[in-house]
Amino acid sequence: MLDMGFVRSNLALVEEKLRARGADPAALLGDFRSLDQRRREAITQAETLKARRNELSQQVGALKRQGQDATALMDETRALKDKLDELDKTAAALDDEMRLALSRVPNLTRDEVPEGKSEADNKTVKEWGAKRSFDFEPRPHWELGEQLGILDQERAAKLSGARFAVYYGAGARLERALISFMLDLHTAKHGYTEVLPPFMVNSKSLFGTGQLPKFAEDLFRTSDADAEAVARGEFKDADHWLIPTAEVPVTNLYRDEILDEARLPIAFTAYTPCFRAEAGAAGKDTRGIIRQHQFQKVELVKFVKPEDSEAEHEKLTRDAEEILEALELPYRRVLLCTGDTGFSSAKTYDLEVWLPGQGLYREISSCSNFEAFQARRANIRYRAGGAKGKSEFVHTLNGSGLAVGRTWLAILENYQQADGSVMVPEALRPYMGGMERIVRQP
RNA sequence: GGAGGGAUGGGUGAGCGGUUGAAACCGGCGGUCUUGAAAACCGUUAUAGCUGAAAGGCUAUCGGGGGUUCGAAUCCCUCUCCCUCCGCCA
Numbered sequence: 437m438l439d440m441g442f443v444r445s446n447l448a449l450v451e452e453k454l455r456a457r458g459a460d461p462a463a464l465l466g467d468f469r470s471l472d473q474r475r476r477e478a479i480t481q482a483e484t485l486k487a488r489r490n491e492l493s494q495q496v497g498a499l500k501r502q503g504q505d506a507t508a509l510m511d512e513t514r515a516l517k518d519k520l521d522e523l524d525k526t527a528a529a530l531d532d533e534m535r536l537a538l539s540r541v542p543n544l545t546r547d548e549v550p551e552g553k554s555e556a557d558n559k560t561v562k563e564w565g566a567k568r569s570f571d572f573e574p575r576p577h578w579e580l581g582e583q584l585g586i587l588d589q590e591r592a593a594k595l596s597g598a599r600f601a602v603y604y605g606a607g608a609r610l611e612r613a614l615i616s617f618m619l620d621l622h623t624a625k626h627g628y629t630e631v632l633p634p635f636m637v638n639s640k641s642l643f644g645t646g647q648l649p650k651f652a653e654d655l656f657r658t659s660d661a662d663a664e665a666v667a668r669g670e671f672k673d674a675d676h677w678l679i680p681t682a683e684v685p686v687t688n689l690y691r692d693e694i695l696d697e698a699r700l701p702i703a704f705t706a707y708t709p710c711f712r713a714e715a716g717a718a719g720k721d722t723r724g725i726i727r728q729h730q731f732q733k734v735e736l737v738k739f740v741k742p743e744d745s746e747a748e749h750e751k752l753t754r755d756a757e758e759i760l761e762a763l764e765l766p767y768r769r770v771l772l773c774t775g776d777t778g779f780s781s782a783k784t785y786d787l788e789v790w791l792p793g794q795g796l797y798r799e800i801s802s803c804s805n806f807e808a809f810q811a812r813r814a815n816i817r818y819r820a821g822g823a824k825g826k827s828e829f830v831h832t833l834n835g836s837g838l839a840v841g842r843t844w845l846a847i848l849e850n851y852q853q854a855d856g857s858v859m860v861p862e863a864l865r866p867y868m869g870g871m872e873r874i875v876r877q878p
Numbered sequence: 879g880g881a882g883g884g885a886u887g888g889g890u891g892a893g894c895g896g897u898u899g900a901a902a903c904c905g906g907c908g909g910u911c912u913u914g915a916a917a918a919c920c921g922u923u924a925u926a927g928c929u930g931a932a933a934g935g936c937u938a939u940c941g942g943g944g945g946u947u948c949g950a951a952u953c954c955c956u957c958u959c960c961c962u963c964c965g966c967c968a
Contacts, residue, residue: 482937483929483936487936493949494897
């Protein structure tokens with residue numbers, strides 16, 4: 437969420453930044469100036485009357501203590517009541533309207549983010565690794581997986597419908613090995629603390645990271661979650677939604693807390709399954725396991741001081757890249773343009789892995805700096821310089837380190853052999869019980 | 879699921895419906911003293927909104943929401959969470 441005072445005094449800049457995203461400032465902010473003014477007027481009116489009421493009530497108390505008659509004052513105060521109720525209601529309604537409007541406004545992108553409309557305008561800032569050359573036609577992972585007997589999409593569809601997968605034998609083991617490998621590297625080498633959060637969260641948490649209220653249709657919810665209430669801006673602390681990413685529970689760990697400056701930066705890594713409705717993606721990526729309703733991911737989350745967030749963003753992105761490098765998977769780093777940057781993010785790098793079976797790069801990690809956008813929504817602050825310092829919003833960051841399912845399929849496509857077997861990357865062999873090659877399962 | 883108890887500032891913890899935004903203690907910060915430190919003593923120490931050039935003023939906040947009342951941390955209803963006991967259970 438943007439700061440109301442900031443929007444008020446930088447309206448032109450905010451509108452320009454929203455246009456750069458391809459958003460319509462008028463639709464998002466409406467008549468911000470008018471709403472802002474009406475809100476403040478209503479608050480001032482209501483509060484003036486409240487001050488009068490409080491003053492009279494105190495006088496009533498003083499008279500009563502002296503044993504004198506106070507009915508005249510009591511009548512006067514009672515007469516204020518209807519007017520006060522009305523003013524209070526108006527003020528509260530306008531305040532709610534303002535908050536809901538602001539909660540639907542995306543973050544402002546940083547100045548170095550290239551302007552553009554779609555992923556076509558993203559900027560490749562780095563390429564790593566040599567693409568393997570094959571003396572045969574490399575095949576896509578869905579063919580390799582099915583023929584090796586480690587991937588079963590047909591039975592998954594029977595169990596759960598489209599966009600689910602069943603893994604067997606070395607395939608299941610490979611997924612588990614990747615999770616352990618990633619967590620071990622991030623904790624031992626990059627200094628992250630492993631955390632295992634709940635896989636269901638309440639709507640308040642989803643508001644905190646920015647998925648609600650705007651993106652409810654992308655989420656799976658349970659029977660106690662009320663989508664209509666959420667649309668009205670009511671967020672409960674006792675309903676249940678499936679997490680679309682570990683970013684949600686992990687970032688919300690410190691919701692409504694004030695952190696000690698000395699504790700920053702805080703770095704967490706978490707393995708969780710992720711659940712996404714993929715509502716707007718009908719018919720997209722239907723082959724293979726690129727786009728699933730459930731996939732596994734190892735996530736990186738950081739809480740940092742504002743002045744450190746840019747450097748921490750670079751570091752976090754490097755931490756994700758090192759997984760790809762350790763697995764010797766060619767990739768490129770892409771700086772997302774304004775139009776492709778996510779709702780809550782000020783700046784995002786995507787890491788795209790090379791998939792020779794399909795002859796294209798695919799996103800395998802997305803590393804974002806949210807600056808204070810999430811911290812303001814989730815009320816995550818830190819206090820600088822002991823008790824004297826004023827509390828300030830932290831900056832939050834996160835990135836995939838990595839999407840496990842996509843790493844799995846990248847290994848199949850990059851390490852495939854002419855006979856359809858798949859070599860196990862060296863770094864992964866200890867996690868696979870020493871297995872060097874995945875061959876057809878019985 | 880049943881019965882009971884609880885939720886107060888950074889922490890512990892008081893609080894007859896009426897100068898209680900809130901005692902006291904701890905912690906933090908500033909100071910006195912000291913060569914320095916400790917101790918002792920003194921002072922200070924919440925958040926947000928509205929208003930104001932500023933100083934300041936006003937409003938709200940004692941888990942969330944609603945109600946009673948001239949007036950609510952205090953009374954009533956409701957929700958959430960925590961604790962104890964019982965039941966069920968991986």
